[in-house]
Amino acid sequence: MGNPWGETPPAGVLHGRAHHIMTTADLPDADAPPAEEAAPPSVMSFNASEPTGAAGLGADQAAIVAMGAHPLPVVTSVLIRDTAEVFEHHALDDEVVSEQARSVLEDMPTSAWKVGFLGNAETVAAVAEILSDYPDLPLVTYVPATTWLDDEQQQSYQDALRELVLPQTAVLVGNHAVLTEFLLPDWDADRPASPRELAVAAHKLGAAHTLVTGINLPNQHVDNVLAGPQGPITGEKFERFEASFIGAGDTLSAALAALLASGVELHEAVGEALTFLDQALDAGFQGGMGHVIPDRFFWALPAPEDGDVDADLPGTPTDDTPPPPRRMH
Numbered sequence: 001m002g003n004p005w006g007e008t009p010p011a012g013v014l015h016g017r018a019h020h021i022m023t024t025a026d027l028p029d030a031d032a033p034p035a036e037e038a039a040p041p042s043v044m045s046f047n048a049s050e051p052t053g054a055a056g057l058g059a060d061q062a063a064i065v066a067m068g069a070h071p072l073p074v075v076t077s078v079l080i081r082d083t084a085e086v087f088e089h090h091a092l093d094d095e096v097v098s099e100q101a102r103s104v105l106e107d108m109p110t111s112a113w114k115v116g117f118l119g120n121a122e123t124v125a126a127v128a129e130i131l132s133d134y135p136d137l138p139l140v141t142y143v144p145a146t147t148w149l150d151d152e153q154q155q156s157y158q159d160a161l162r163e164l165v166l167p168q169t170a171v172l173v174g175n176h177a178v179l180t181e182f183l184l185p186d187w188d189a190d191r192p193a194s195p196r197e198l199a200v201a202a203h204k205l206g207a208a209h210t211l212v213t214g215i216n217l218p219n220q221h222v223d224n225v226l227a228g229p230q231g232p233i234t235g236e237k238f239e240r241f242e243a244s245f246i247g248a249g250d251t252l253s254a255a256l257a258a259l260l261a262s263g264v265e266l267h268e269a270v271g272e273a274l275t276f277l278d279q280a281l282d283a284g285f286q287g288g289m290g291h292v293i294p295d296r297f298f299w300a301l302p303a304p305e306d307g308d309v310d311a312d313l314p315g316t317p318t319d320d321t322p323p324p325p326r327r328m329h
Contacts, residue, residue, distance in 0.1 A: 047116030084290025167206030
């Protein structure tokens with residue numbers, strides 16, 4: 001890959017240094033109080049904790065920090081897993097989840113929400129009550145494939161999510177197959193449901209927009225489409241990776257929440273979040289014997305020691321590209 005930011009580097013990155021002769025006016029006033037830097041926007045994430053650090057809260061925190069925001073992680077459940085599969089699931093008491101969130105919210109402001117896996121229907125209700133106290137903040141809801149739940153648990157969980165969280169959701173995010181099962185469980189047409197059809201179903205449940213990922217296209221490409229009830233709004237097509245990944249959906253949705261928290265407009269935030277995910281997957285690494293882990297800090301990779309430039313290595317500086325910024329926007 002070439003320049004990981006495209007042809008135009010992000011604002012604030014300097015291409016060169018202007019000549020300037022220092023004078024006494026440039027010296028700081030020793031008696032002046034230190035300047036206070038504005039705090040970065042915070043994103044509260046409700047998600048499961050899991051020990052690989054590849055998905056759940058681990059993915060959320062890494063993606064939020066990589067986008068220049070501050071994570072406020074709230075543990076909703078504990079997954080016992082490795083990079084290949086989930087072995088056990090332990091949902092936390094809904095009061096414990098609620099107390100985590102409210103104790104922080106009484107002390108620190110948040111600018112956006114990210115909802116991942118909430119554990120069970122009781123916790124869905126508790127989180128939905130917290131969200132309802134802050135109706136003006138954007139909520140990104142990610143629906144993962146919850147294969148570790150039995151049929152009864154999955155049904156009650158999804159019913160609660162549809163009834164209580166989707167009406168407060170600005171952007172619903174999920175894989176095409178997972179969203180079809182979640183939004184259109186009786187779909188039996190010979191063709192896949194379109195992004196618009198999924199968005200219409202989500203909108204009827206209260207979600208303003210739906211970001212559908214992993215739509216299979218010919219020629220080894222996948223499409224990712226943000227849609228509303230009127231149809232597609234924006235999206236990005238990427239070449240399909242041969243590897244399977246863990247934590248991709250959490251990475252995308254957390255990055256999107258962080259961008260919205262920073263005040264980026266929705267269509268632009270979706271494009272940047274999708275590009276960020278694509279580059280994180282491209283730089284992914286095999287941390288264990290299972291799925292590949294996205295590298296959310298691909299842009300901070302050091303240059304090769306021998307000074308050679310690998311044009312396909314994300315984050316590698318060249319004579320024509322600036323050093324990676326903290327923010328991706």
